[in-house]
Amino acid sequence: MIKSNITFNWPLVGNGHIIDFLAKGIANDKIAGSYIFSGPDNLGKTTTANYFARSLVCQRAQEGTAVLPCGKCPACQQAEKGLHGDIHLVKKDKDKKNISIEQIRDFIRILGMASFLNSYKIGIIKHAESLSIEAANALLKTLEEPKIKVVIILVTSNIDALPATIVSRSQVLRFKLVKADLIYDYLIRDYKAKRSMAKDLSYLCLGRPSLAVKFLEDLEFYNVYLNRANGFFQFSQEDINKRLAVVEELIGAKAGGQESVKIAGRIIEIWQGITRDLLLLEFDQRGLTQHLLLEGELKKIKTKFKPSDLLNLAKNLRQAKEYLAANVNPKLVLENIAINI
Numbered sequence: 001m002i003k004s005n006i007t008f009n010w011p012l013v014g015n016g017h018i019i020d021f022l023a024k025g026i027a028n029d030k031i032a033g034s035y036i037f038s039g040p041d042n043l044g045k046t047t048t049a050n051y052f053a054r055s056l057v058c059q060r061a062q063e064g065t066a067v068l069p070c071g072k073c074p075a076c077q078q079a080e081k082g083l084h085g086d087i088h089l090v091k092k093d094k095d096k097k098n099i100s101i102e103q104i105r106d107f108i109r110i111l112g113m114a115s116f117l118n119s120y121k122i123g124i125i126k127h128a129e130s131l132s133i134e135a136a137n138a139l140l141k142t143l144e145e146p147k148i149k150v151v152i153i154l155v156t157s158n159i160d161a162l163p164a165t166i167v168s169r170s171q172v173l174r175f176k177l178v179k180a181d182l183i184y185d186y187l188i189r190d191y192k193a194k195r196s197m198a199k200d201l202s203y204l205c206l207g208r209p210s211l212a213v214k215f216l217e218d219l220e221f222y223n224v225y226l227n228r229a230n231g232f233f234q235f236s237q238e239d240i241n242k243r244l245a246v247v248e249e250l251i252g253a254k255a256g257g258q259e260s261v262k263i264a265g266r267i268i269e270i271w272q273g274i275t276r277d278l279l280l281l282e283f284d285q286r287g288l289t290q291h292l293l294l295e296g297e298l299k300k301i302k303t304k305f306k307p308s309d310l311l312n313l314a315k316n317l318r319q320a321k322e323y324l325a326a327n328v329n330p331k332l333v334l335e336n337i338a339i340n341i
């Protein structure tokens, strides 16, 4: 049955082709057994997975006329609180390197049980690229024998890290970066942001709307970002001992473990962004700079670098990311940048 009067109201910006595709699937009762939502972080992949799941379990979905998810039926209300018995999320524990085989076994067992309300059962796997090999193999077996009304959504920023056998059995949907002007309008319309703030954030987020929203709503997160960016600005003027002290301050207390690898990775990305901005200013491309909100600081330090210094720095930062991936101590990696800047 085609439910032609069903419409969707998902709080997303950009990637309309994906929302249209999923919405049509619901309206036409054509739902795949597994999907892969692929693309860079902070594009709304997990939010889309949640709204897709909520629309599938919404009790009004069967009636043929509704805005999905309705938000009012008992199923929607439970789903909104994360308490719906037919929607399951699995993700990597913060301090673990992988999603374990035990986690996936539990996940498969729960998805195999009868639905509470005879509705869809949906399993969402966040950061699916971090499935252990054993966990991926266990999942593959489930994908090979799809069950009616069971939907598995793998969310990943690195589809190449997933086994080809999993990818080939799934409907792959590729999320793309969103244009700054769309994000600007979205922040003003849906989040009532001030125009100047919306402009700064729409550039700062580099096409990733969920990141812009996080900056807007989480002041601490925003301040941590600015602090890391400022570390770079200090680098360009302080002596070497002071530069090492900046590294100590940014990462010292959190040295060791996967968490500090992640933090160092984020810091390097911010510094890469600033280096790119300095190069853009060098070539009079102000309109493309990411850190519009730090324009004063950028202009101040620009004079300290020759274009060849900036290209060297860009190379060092790229190399630093490779060191991190190769398990070099994150503090050493940052100190290496501080010494060679």
Ligand SMILES: [Zn+2]
Binding pocket: 057, 058, 059, 060, 069, 070, 071, 072, 073, 074, 075, 076
């Ligand atoms: Zn509902």
